[in-house]
Amino acid sequence: MSYVVEMLNIRKEFPGIVANDNITLTLKKGEIHALLGENGAGKSTLMGVLFGMYQPEQGIIKIREKEVKITNPNVANQLGIGMVHQHFKLVENFTVTENIILGSEPLKGMVLDIDKAAKRIAELSKHYGLNVDPHSKIEDISVGMQQRVEIMKMLYREAEVLIFDEPTAVLTPHEIEELMKIMRNLINEGKSIIIITHKLKEIKAVADRCTVIRRGKGIGTVNVKETSTAQMAEMMVGREVNFKVDKKASTPGEVVLQIDSISVKNNRKVLGLKNFSVEVRRGEIVGIAGVEGNGQSEIVEAITGLRKVESGKILLKGKEITNIPIRQRIESGIGHIPEDRHRRGLVLDYTLENNMVLEVYNKPPFAKAGLLNGSAIKKYAKSILENFDVRSGEGGASIARTLSGGNQQKAIIGREMELDPDLLIAVQPTRGLDVGSIEYIHRRLIEHRDKGKAVLLVSLELDEVLQLSDRIAIVNNGELIGTVNASETNENEVGLMMAGVSKEGTV
Numbered sequence: 001m002s003y004v005v006e007m008l009n010i011r012k013e014f015p016g017i018v019a020n021d022n023i024t025l026t027l028k029k030g031e032i033h034a035l036l037g038e039n040g041a042g043k044s045t046l047m048g049v050l051f052g053m054y055q056p057e058q059g060i061i062k063i064r065e066k067e068v069k070i071t072n073p074n075v076a077n078q079l080g081i082g083m084v085h086q087h088f089k090l091v092e093n094f095t096v097t098e099n100i101i102l103g104s105e106p107l108k109g110m111v112l113d114i115d116k117a118a119k120r121i122a123e124l125s126k127h128y129g130l131n132v133d134p135h136s137k138i139e140d141i142s143v144g145m146q147q148r149v150e151i152m153k154m155l156y157r158e159a160e161v162l163i164f165d166e167p168t169a170v171l172t173p174h175e176i177e178e179l180m181k182i183m184r185n186l187i188n189e190g191k192s193i194i195i196i197t198h199k200l201k202e203i204k205a206v207a208d209r210c211t212v213i214r215r216g217k218g219i220g221t222v223n224v225k226e227t228s229t230a231q232m233a234e235m236m237v238g239r240e241v242n243f244k245v246d247k248k249a250s251t252p253g254e255v256v257l258q259i260d261s262i263s264v265k266n267n268r269k270v271l272g273l274k275n276f277s278v279e280v281r282r283g284e285i286v287g288i289a290g291v292e293g294n295g296q297s298e299i300v301e302a303i304t305g306l307r308k309v310e311s312g313k314i315l316l317k318g319k320e321i322t323n324i325p326i327r328q329r330i331e332s333g334i335g336h337i338p339e340d341r342h343r344r345g346l347v348l349d350y351t352l353e354n355n356m357v358l359e360v361y362n363k364p365p366f367a368k369a370g371l372l373n374g375s376a377i378k379k380y381a382k383s384i385l386e387n388f389d390v391r392s393g394e395g396g397a398s399i400a401r402t403l404s405g406g407n408q409q410k411a412i413i414g415r416e417m418e419l420d421p422d423l424l425i426a427v428q429p430t431r432g433l434d435v436g437s438i439e440y441i442h443r444r445l446i447e448h449r450d451k452g453k454a455v456l457l458v459s460l461e462l463d464e465v466l467q468l469s470d471r472i473a474i475v476n477n478g479e480l481i482g483t484v485n486a487s488e489t490n491e492n493e494v495g496l497m498m499a500g501v502s503k504e505g506t507v
């Protein structure tokens, strides 16, 4: 059996935590190998070791059966290893071609030939079915296309082993299907792939083998065809996982959020939301379903105050909030789990403790007579981090940036839920979370509803919207297509409405 990669007994420590403890992973030539594990299990770290970003304290790496030391990402590239990171590393105002040749420009004395590079990119694009335009600017293309540019970067450098770190977290369902096709093309052309993903369905759809790790330790490697998703989930979290959301019928009370015929401009300065109305009552979860970019961000940003409302009004508990400042909205009882956890969710260079009090640090008991009360902040943060099982090397003292993506997300959700807001706006709340954490977050959202609070859920995962919501408002092209009761609809009907087909007699 020929292995292209053998990572044998790898150990990597960070302050306070052994992120990889004696882990072994082997990659066969021509296979798609999934790497599965809970949030913070050590997946990105292991791939960071393979890509030369971290040096392991112990263990051996062999590439095509030869032992190697991968001291930095350039060495990884030279060995034919490429990686698509969770957060892309592209220069927004450069073209596709400029981004691809960046860092692989010819040596001194040789002439940089952009036209030749663009031609080669066009050829590669055709060969692998990537459909990338070498001349587009990054800022003008979709996230899915940007990801293809990252893939192209690896192909341009003739990588043989391709690592994808949670590639589908940022993609729409259609883009995910396209990516799966591209992966199969890559394999047919002799490449080998390692993919980190939390989505068991995707592992079932594309992977040949799957290695599972838990809390830094290897649990085992299975053949995907012979293993059920439930078995993989259990290997990963160490217990049975309930994929169904248990909830009783809602008992809606008074209206908490009333959006009355608002119109909002999008980033391109045209109306991205037109005459949109919805209401969310105490004791109910209202889901917004739609294909990405059909007005969801505009709805959320209009409520939270990040975007101006051109016409119409928004009322919270009967009081108009259409034009009041953001902080005042938070103080009136709005909690917000934002879509972009790096830009809006956390201050990445602050400790976790300080991040947990971002909205309340200036209030007692956290501030007294103008001074911060460190022990009160510590205690408050500790309880959130424990409740939401946020795992990191140094607990509350960890710098937010060092947390794994999923643990950052759990910390934000914990902070916002701890404020016990009358209206909780949850945007893609479970993006990047493992199945065990998803189960927990879903339960907490339902508990919040059952306490008599209002929840507005915005998610691209139709399954999640259908399972959690009591009512679903469907948007298409910035307009409300209709509102349906979740118990009386199904995926097909909502799917059609998302495509703009309205339904007679919607509620």
Ligand SMILES: Nc1ncnc2c1ncn2[C@@H]1O[C@H](COP(=O)(O)OP(=O)(O)OP(=O)(O)O)[C@@H](O)[C@H]1O
Pocket: 014, 015, 017, 019, 037, 038, 039, 040, 041, 042, 043, 044, 045, 046, 391, 392, 393, 402, 403, 404, 405, 406, 407, 432
């Ligand atoms: N640069 C770093 N400094 C300190 N600790 C780190 C660093 N990078 C990772 N860690 C810690 O190592 C552990 C493993 O993190 P890693 O990112 O590998 O997890 P993961 O399995 O990829 O998780 P997720 O699914 O949430 O992305 C975490 O507890 C994390 O806090």
